Amino acid sequence: MTKTRVTVIDxxxxxxxxxSTVSLVLQGSSLVNEGTRAKVNAVxxxxxxxxxxxxxxxxxxxxxxxxxxxxxxxxxNSFFAELAVGVDMVVQSAGFVQFLSNTSESIDRQREVVASxxxxxxxxxxxxxxxxTDAADFKPLVAAGIPVVVVVRNLPGAKxxxxxxxNQAGMMSAVxxxxxLGHKRIAFLGGFPDTAVFDDRLAGYRSGVEAAGLDYHEDLxxxxxxxxxGGVEAIGKAIALGRRPTAAVxxxxxxxxxxxxxxxxxxxxxxxxxAVVGFDDVIEAQAAVPALTTVSVDPQGIGRRGAxxxxxxxxxxxxxxxxxxxxxxxxxRESCGxxxxxxxxxxxxxxxxxxx
Amino acid sequence: MTKTRVTVIDxxxxxxxxxSTVSLVLQGSSLVNEGTRAKVNAVxxxxxxxxxxxxxxxxxxxxxxxxxxxxxxxxxNSFFAELAVGVDMVVQSAGFVQFLSNTSESIDRQREVVASxxxxxxxxxxxxxxxxTDAADFKPLVAAGIPVVVVVRNLPGAKxxxxxxxNQAGMMSAVxxxxxLGHKRIAFLGGFPDTAVFDDRLAGYRSGVEAAGLDYHEDLxxxxxxxxxGGVEAIGKAIALGRRPTAAVxxxxxxxxxxxxxxxxxxxxxxxxxAVVGFDDVIEAQAAVPALTTVSVDPQGIGRRGAxxxxxxxxxxxxxxxxxxxxxxxxxRESCGxxxxxxxxxxxxxxxxxxx
DNA sequence: TGACATAATTGGAACGTTCCAAATATTTAT
DNA sequence: ATAAATATTTGGAACGTTCCAATTATGTCA
Numbered sequence: 001m002t003k004t005r006v007t008v009i010d011x012x013x014x015x016x017x018x019x020s021t022v023s024l025v026l027q028g029s030s031l032v033n034e035g036t037r038a039k040v041n042a043v044x045x046x047x048x049x050x051x052x053x054x055x056x057x058x059x060x061x062x063x064x065x066x067x068x069x070x071x072x073x074x075x076x077n078s079f080f081a082e083l084a085v086g087v088d089m090v091v092q093s094a095g096f097v098q099f100l101s102n103t104s105e106s107i108d109r110q111r112e113v114v115a116s117x118x119x120x121x122x123x124x125x126x127x128x129x130x131x132x133t134d135a136a137d138f139k140p141l142v143a144a145g146i147p148v149v150v151v152v153r154n155l156p157g158a159k160x161x162x163x164x165x166x167n168q169a170g171m172m173s174a175v176x177x178x179x180x181l182g183h184k185r186i187a188f189l190g191g192f193p194d195t196a197v198f199d200d201r202l203a204g205y206r207s208g209v210e211a212a213g214l215d216y217h218e219d220l221x222x223x224x225x226x227x228x229x230g231g232v233e234a235i236g237k238a239i240a241l242g243r244r245p246t247a248a249v250x251x252x253x254x255x256x257x258x259x260x261x262x263x264x265x266x267x268x269x270x271x272x273x274x275a276v277v278g279f280d281d282v283i284e285a286q287a288a289v290p291a292l293t294t295v296s297v298d299p300q301g302i303g304r305r306g307a308x309x310x311x312x313x314x315x316x317x318x319x320x321x322x323x324x325x326x327x328x329x330x331x332x333r334e335s336c337g338x339x340x341x342x343x344x345x346x347x348x349x350x351x352x353x354x355x356x
Numbered sequence: 357m358t359k360t361r362v363t364v365i366d367x368x369x370x371x372x373x374x375x376s377t378v379s380l381v382l383q384g385s386s387l388v389n390e391g392t393r394a395k396v397n398a399v400x401x402x403x404x405x406x407x408x409x410x411x412x413x414x415x416x417x418x419x420x421x422x423x424x425x426x427x428x429x430x431x432x433n434s435f436f437a438e439l440a441v442g443v444d445m446v447v448q449s450a451g452f453v454q455f456l457s458n459t460s461e462s463i464d465r466q467r468e469v470v471a472s473x474x475x476x477x478x479x480x481x482x483x484x485x486x487x488x489t490d491a492a493d494f495k496p497l498v499a500a501g502i503p504v505v506v507v508v509r510n511l512p513g514a515k516x517x518x519x520x521x522x523n524q525a526g527m528m529s530a531v532x533x534x535x536x537l538g539h540k541r542i543a544f545l546g547g548f549p550d551t552a553v554f555d556d557r558l559a560g561y562r563s564g565v566e567a568a569g570l571d572y573h574e575d576l577x578x579x580x581x582x583x584x585x586g587g588v589e590a591i592g593k594a595i596a597l598g599r600r601p602t603a604a605v606x607x608x609x610x611x612x613x614x615x616x617x618x619x620x621x622x623x624x625x626x627x628x629x630x631a632v633v634g635f636d637d638v639i640e641a642q643a644a645v646p647a648l649t650t651v652s653v654d655p656q657g658i659g660r661r662g663a664x665x666x667x668x669x670x671x672x673x674x675x676x677x678x679x680x681x682x683x684x685x686x687x688x689r690e691s692c693g694x695x696x697x698x699x700x701x702x703x704x705x706x707x708x709x710x711x712x
Numbered sequence: 713t714g715a716c717a718t719a720a721t722t723g724g725a726a727c728g729t730t731c732c733a734a735a736t737a738t739t740t741a742t
Numbered sequence: 743a744t745a746a747a748t749a750t751t752t753g754g755a756a757c758g759t760t761c762c763a764a765t766t767a768t769g770t771c772a
Contacts, residue, residue, distance in 0.1 A: 005500070007728055018752045023730060033750060048496065051475045054410040054421075055728035058757045065410075067476065075444070081437040088431070088458045092465075097472050100456035102444045109448075116453050119407045120423065140404065144361070289645050363758055374722045379760060389720060411758035414727045 006049045015043040026051065057121060068310060069099045069117035069125040071110060078283050079299045080128065083151065086303020087126055094311055096123075103130045111137070118146070124310040126303075128152040147313035151306045154196055154323075161313070163306050163324045167197060167279075168204035170295035170328035174249045174277045175208025177293075177330055181338060183247040183275060184214060188221040189234040189259055191251030198223070198251065201279065205249060226251050231258020232265075239266065247275035247336070253282045253294055260288075260335065275336045290334035297328050362405045371399040382407065413477060424666060425455045425473035425481040427466060434639050435655045436484065439507065442659020443482055450667050459486045467493070474502070480666045482659075484508040503669035507662045510552060510679075517669070519662050519680045523556035523635075524563070526651035526684035530605045530633045531564025533649075533686055537694060539603040539631060540570060544577040545590040545615055547607030554579070554607065557635065561605060582607050587614020588621075595622065603631035603692070609638045609650055616646075616691065631692045646690035653684050 008026070012019040017036060024032045025040045032040075043049075057065050070087050072080040084100055091098050099122060101113040110130045114137075117125065124147045127138075135157035138148045142160060150162040171188075178186050188205045191198040202221060209216050222237045224230035231250065235258070238245055250256040256278030260270040270276050271290040278285060281296035305326060313319040332338050364382070368375040373392060380388045381396045388396075399405075413421050426443050428436040440456055447454050455478060457469040466486045470493075473481065480503045481494075491513035494504045498516060506518040527544075534542050544561045547554040558577060565572050578593045580586035587606060591614070594601055606612040612634030616626040626632050627646040634641060637652035661682060669675040688694050 005728090009728080019729085020731090020752050020754095021750085024751085027730085031750065036750085050471075050500075052414075052477070052728055053475045054413050054477050055757090056730065057410050058408075058414060058728080058759085059730040060757085066472075075437050075441050076434070078432070078434055078437070081431050081434070084456070085431050085458055088456075092457065092469065095472070097455050097457065097469065097476060099453050100440070100444075101448065101453065102441055113448065113453065115406075116422075116451070119409045120453060121408070121410050144406075284640055361758090365758080375759085376722050376724095376761090377720085380721085383760085387720065392720085408758055411727090412760070414729085414758080415760040416727085 005052075006047045007052075008049075010047060011040060011043050011049055014047060015040045064314075065121040065123045066096050067099060067117075067120065067122045068096050068307070068314075069101070069114070069122040069127075071101045071103055071113055071117075071125070071127045073103050073105045073128055073130050075100075075102045079280060079297075082299040083128070083303040083306075086300035086305075087307045088303075089300075090304050090307040090311065096311070105130045107132050114138075114141070118144075122146065124314045125149070126151060126306050126310055129155055142319065145317075145319075147310055147319035149306045149310045149313075151302055156196065159321050161309055161319065161322045163302060163309065163326060164197075165297040165302065166325045166328045167200035168207070170279065170297070170330070171201045171204030171249060172208035172211065173328075173330045174279070174293075174295055175205055176212055177332065177338075178247045178249070178275055178277065178336060179208070179212035179214060181247075181275065181336065183245075185217075185220065185243060185245040185247070186214070187238045187245040187248040189238060189248045189250045190222075190224045190230050190255030191226050193223045201251060208249075220245060224255070226255055228254050228258035228261070231255035231260075232262040233258075235259040235262035247277075249277045250279060253278035253280045253285050253292060256292055256294065256335070257284075257288065260290075260292075271335045271337045277330075277336050281331055285331075286333065288335075293333045293336035293338065294331055295328055296331045298326070302326055361408075362403045363408075364405075366403060367396060367399050367405055370403060371396045420670070421477040421479045422452050423455060423473075423476065423478045424452050424663070424670075425457070425470070425478040425483075427457045427459055427469055427473075427481070427483045429459050429461045429484055429486050431456075431458045435636060435653075438655040439484070439659040439662075442656035442661075443663045444659075445656075446660050446663040446667065452667070461486045463488050470494075470497070474500075478502065480670045481505070482507060482662050482666055485511055498675065501673075501675075503666055503675035505662045505666045505669075507658055512552070515677050517665055517675070517678045519658060519665065519682060520553075521653040521658065522681045522684045523553060524560035526635060526653070526686070527557045527560030527605060528564035528567065529684075529686045530635070530649075530651055531561055532568055533688065533694075534603045534605065534631055534633065534692060535564070535568035535570060537603075537631065537692065539601075541573075541576065541599060541601040541603070542570070543594045543601040543604040545594060545604045545606045546578075546580045546586050546611030547582050549579045557607060576601060580611070582611055584610050584614040584617070587611035587616075588618040589614075591615040591618035603633075605633045606635060609634035609636045609641050609648060612648055612650065612691070613640075613644065616644075616648075627691045627693045633686075633692050637687055641687075642689065644691075649689045649692035649694065650687055651684055652687045654682070658682055 008019050008022045012022045021032060022040055025037045068091055070084060074080055088098055099117050103110040107130045126149045128151050135155050138158055138160055141148050148160040150160055154162045154164050175186055188202060206216050219241060222234045224234040248259060250259055256276050259276050263270045263274050268274050278292045278294035281294045285292040285294050364375050364378045368378045377388060378396055381393045424447055426440060430436055444454055455473050459466040463486045482505045484507050491511050494514055494516055497504050504516040506516055510518045510520050531542055562572050575597060578590045580590040604615060606615055612632050615632050619626045619630050624630050634648045634650035637650045641648040641650050
């Protein structure tokens with residue numbers, strides 16, 4: 001269609017000024033006379049000018065591309081979708097746009113998309129690293145002065161900022177809640193023991209148990225894949241135990257759903273005959289029957305916060321690696337046997353304050 | 357950190373060739389000698405060169421930016437999340453990256469993000485337009501030779517490609533299925549009557565009813581907001597009818613869930629006492645109790661297909677506005693009373709072939 | 713060996729912007 | 743009215759790549 005795009009020079013000619021002046025108004029410089037600014041703007045509108053960020057960026061030596069990269073491992077999981085929405089909100093209102101990619105837990109894919117994003121000149125990256133991500137993987141980025149914020153899963157050795165939810169406090173409050181309901185034998189179900197998140201949640205479980213004056217028994221923690229199927233498997237083992245537990249905190253909501261399935265298969269009604277608490281508060285948690293009592297981590301909030309952190313670092317020019325642990329709250333619904341709650345996503349909620 | 361980025365010239369010097377040669381190997385040209393190619397590649401790796409697409413793009417006169425824009429109205433809705441994943445899959449393997457933005461149904465937001473994407477030089481756009489989007493809104497884009505593919509909702513007057521699911525055939529098959537189960541009075545519940553999607557689905561309902569040899573009664577179609585609450589409202593009205601229906605097809609899954617709620621509030625068990633069928637097959641549909649019989653639209657497939665279409669147009673250089681209607685299939689689960697199905701997302705499924 | 717084809721390489725110029733130093737226009741103060 | 747200050751505007755020269763036309767190296771054929 002249009003042969004040649006409208007450039008700053010076209011505007012300059014049409015407005016009777018120099019390209020430099022046009023550039024100045026583009027940048028909102030206070031140096032230009034109000035009259036000329038108005039005229040230039042008018043001409044721009046008239047000719048349908050569109051700013052070429054690529055060119056601008058080229059000159060400005062990488063400083064500010066107005067693009068941030070976001071990579072998650074499973075957009076299909078509503079947890080990450082919400083996270084992305086949170087990022088988008090703050091990033092968008094700062095005039096940035098987000099490159100969003102999905103790795104499906106594939107580390108090769110992750111490398112590819114990060115490389116691609118880099119070629120496109122992102123000025124920052126928010127990433128929920130795929131399973132086997134090496135801490136050194138983001139070294140080149142930070143070496144190039146591109147701030148990186150790791151979310152959800154933390155990356156031990158890497159010198160990047162990170163923001164994770166307070167797994168420990170969350171699990172602890174879940175256990176305390178169950179203990180408060182009179183449960184004496186509370187199991188910890190699901191999750192792979194070789195991950196940092198598992199360690200944190202287990203630690204929280206342990207502190208909760210001890211804080212409630214109960215004994216910590218190793219046989220009450222049974223690991224399994226962090227999936228629905230894993231939950232079925234885990235509850236099966238737990239129920240076969242000598243002194244069987246009467247309640248369980250689960251590694252995440254998927255496991256919790258599986259636990260409910262397994263319970264029902266044994267003619268036990270979750271909530272009534274056995275209390276179960278999840279972790280994450282995925283959307284299905286409130287619609288399920290029974291509605292799942294769970295620890296809500298507010299993924300959208302994490303996204304927003306991560307984005308703010310990233311923007312701060314982008315603007316500061318230098319990236320101080322900083323770590324924040326976000327608050328988490330227990331949402332009491334039905335599956336713990338504490339009774340129904342009226343308002344959907346609310347209910348009795350225990351907010352857990354967080355350190356630095 | 358690193359003062360100055362590594363450029364093609366640095367590579368050229370280090371490898372003892374000219375920048376032109378380096379450029380050639382960058383583009384995989386067959387003109388360069390294998391030996392030099394290898395050496396250049398080695399040097400690039402050694403110096404940690406990263407390609408600057410912005411610069412390249414500048415020279416190549418807008419032709420190919422390797423960026424596609426994707427805008428959806430609600431990423432939080434798993435329907436759109438899956439769509440985005442579908443787009444990402446094909447786009448990624450074609451070496452593109454996607455700008456993904458969320459409009460939350462705000463048309464201003466939509467305008468902003470599209471403008472921003474344009475400044476960044478996207479070479480194509482996939483958009484699920486916000487509610488009140490004007491057909492003329494994408495005119496400038498196509499005028500600039502940037503192909504646009506509209507998905508999910510179609511945009512009547514716009515001369516852009518679009519891809520929507522076969523609402524009519526889907527609804528028709530749902531009705532036929534219910535009729536096959538012996539239902540004589542089947543209601544059409546939920547949705548706003550002023551939208552194209554509603555019209556299509558209603559038309560499908562009507563054809564289904566007639567194809568089954570039943571009479572079409574206007575009082576059996578009750579509109580309402582396309583939400584869970586709307587479903588409750590609609591089933592309330594439907595049940596108050598003189599000759600009350602024994603089954604219903606719903607505008608979408610949210611409505612269907614609401615219908616189930618409303619049924620239960622009246623001590624009627626969905627599936628057993630009243631058959632309900634949804635539309636969309638959102639993830640919750642299979643996990644719900646009873647599992648929802650619904651028309652599956654495969655959002656990820658739409659995403660993939662839309663992306664393919666877009667890439668084709670980008671490569672072709674010229675955009676023939678083309679319209680495709682994607683196949684849809686009825687997934688029979690429990691809520692229609694046809695009995696339980698063993699495998700999760702499968703069950704008896706009726707694939708509906710689609711025209712052009 | 714010379715003439716010619718072919719393979720491989722190469723130096724600018726260009727893409728659309730921003731930056732800089734310098735030029736010009738306008739005020740202000742004397 | 744003139745110097746000094748201030749407000750505005752302006753030509754290049756970059757930024758890192760690709761393209762083009764032209765050059766040089768290598769091979770082939772008689």
